[in-house]
Amino acid sequence: MAFPRPRSVFERLPAYRAGKPAYSDAYKLSSNENPFPPLPSVLERASTELGRMNRYPDAGMAALYRSLSARLGVEEDQLAGGTGSVGVLFTLLAAFCEAGDEVVYPWRSFEAYPIAVDLAGATGVPIALRDDASHDLDAMADAITEATRVVLVCSPNNPTGPVVTRDELDAFLARVPSDVLVVIDEAYAEFVRHPAAVRGLDALAGRDNLVVLRTFSKAYGLAGLRIGFLVGPPAIASVVRTATAPFAVTDIAIAAAVASLEAVDELEQRLEAIVAEREDVMTALRADGWDVPDTHANFVWLPLGADSLDFAAHCAPVSVRAFDGEGVRVTIGDPEINAEFLTAAARWRAAR
Structure with missing residues (x-):
């Protein structure tokens, strides 16, 4: 049958x-x-939103984008929110990849990378880490072909911990073609204390093929509310916002994220x-x-x-x-x- x-x-x-x-x-x-545990001010703001759970959330995530713009010094049209940085990544790959495309990423790295790549219909090209558990960016650059559509960089790398430095990323980006999208996954950026570590937001200037992923799950302690975001060129952020399912992020999560930014x-x-x-x-x-x-x-x-x-x-x-x-x-x-x-x-x- x-x-x-x-x-x-x-x-x-x-x-x-x-x-x-x-x-x-x-x-x-x-x-x-x-x-x-959640900060009292964050818990109070999120709890208030529970009283209006019969209403759809703001699909435009206006309050989130205003707060992030003020906090990070970026324009609102550079932002795209989603259900954690991993949710944004799945949407991004679905929007930019199709059958025949390749996605280069480090390995071992975040367990969701190969899943997201396969679901987008693309082919994953995992590149082994160096002996010190850090990215081998030279090998990743060597792996880029005409079929490469996206390259993922995870700093600090999950699950091994090392960062990519500013000099390493600059040298790497100099080798990446302008039509290949580079994604810097900075889910753990707030814990970084390495003086030479790359800061993805600083690397964005003047680049149309680079985006940064951030999340409220780790440092901000909002893992259970599922909220993260992308920062990048307005044209890319617009595509991701369009591809994101309507009402994906709840007003409860948005309220908690905004309160967290105010309680920094x-x-x-x-x-x-x-x-x-x-x-x-x-x-x-x-x-x-x-x-x-x-x-x-x-x-x-x-x-x-x-x-x-x-x-x-x-x-x-x-x-x-x-x-x-x-x-x-x-x-x-x-x-x-x-x-x-x-x-x-x-x-x-x-x-x-």
């Missing part, structure tokens, strides 16, 4: 795997969530606490003999290879994110939970 069949891509498309649940939120170091000083204190804890965790791991790449996000990466799944099981009840055959990513959480993880990691090494 015949029945409706999806596109053939679904015969090979892997499902996105969310971080492993834990018996309490505090023990969940597998999803790169912000460990702090309070959020900055939280960011500094997370960054300081990250440095302490990385220092402790290295002192215990672990090979930990430089990280400028809110996580650390342990390149455990074939031992990744066993190590993740060993860390219970702390939940960490294992990438089978590659490594384990551990989010920076509450100091007490980080200490439990470090104890488990030390016991693992002692037993080897």
Whole structure:
């Protein structure tokens, strides 16, 4: 009997795997969530919007764009919002790619990249990271062909942590043809303290083929509300806004995002606490003999290879994110939970 069949891509498309649940939120170091609860001012603003949930949200996201324009120093027509930066990425690739196009991206990097590429009908061209877990931008530039439509750059790289520097990106962009779209994914930009790290917004000037992705999920702690955005040339932002499903972002999410931008000083204190804890965790791991790449996000990466799944099981009840055959990513959480993880990691090494 015949029945409706999806596109053939679904015969090979892997499902996105969310971080492993834990018996309490505090023990969940597998999803790169912000460990702090919502700021009272943000929670109050979002809660107010609950009282009008019978109304459709503002499809134009006007309040969000006004606030982002003022905060980031960009024009409103350079912005396109969506359901997290990953939602914006899916929309962007669907709008700019079709069958026969290629998308170059680093690997290992964000797990959603190959899924988004395949769903857009394009062909992924993954390029291996360097030995220090950073982007090999020379190899990525070498991989660009006449079929290349988009190149993805993730800084800091998820799940390994290193950044792309300004000089590295400038040299790379000099080799990218003007008709190839370069996407800088900066989901963890607010955690970066590397003095030479690229800042995607600074790189936009004078370039018509470059966009930057940002999110409110990580530093701002709005992961559950799903809101992110793109900054880029007005012509590209306009296409993405057109391709985004109507009413994709709720007014609750928009209100929380705007309130977060207004509470940036309070959020900055939280960011500094997370960054300081990250440095302490990385220092402790290295002192215990672990090979930990430089990280400028809110996580650390342990390149455990074939031992990744066993190590993740060993860390219970702390939940960490294992990438089978590659490594384990551990989010920076509450100091007490980080200490439990470090104890488990030390016991693992002692037993080897």
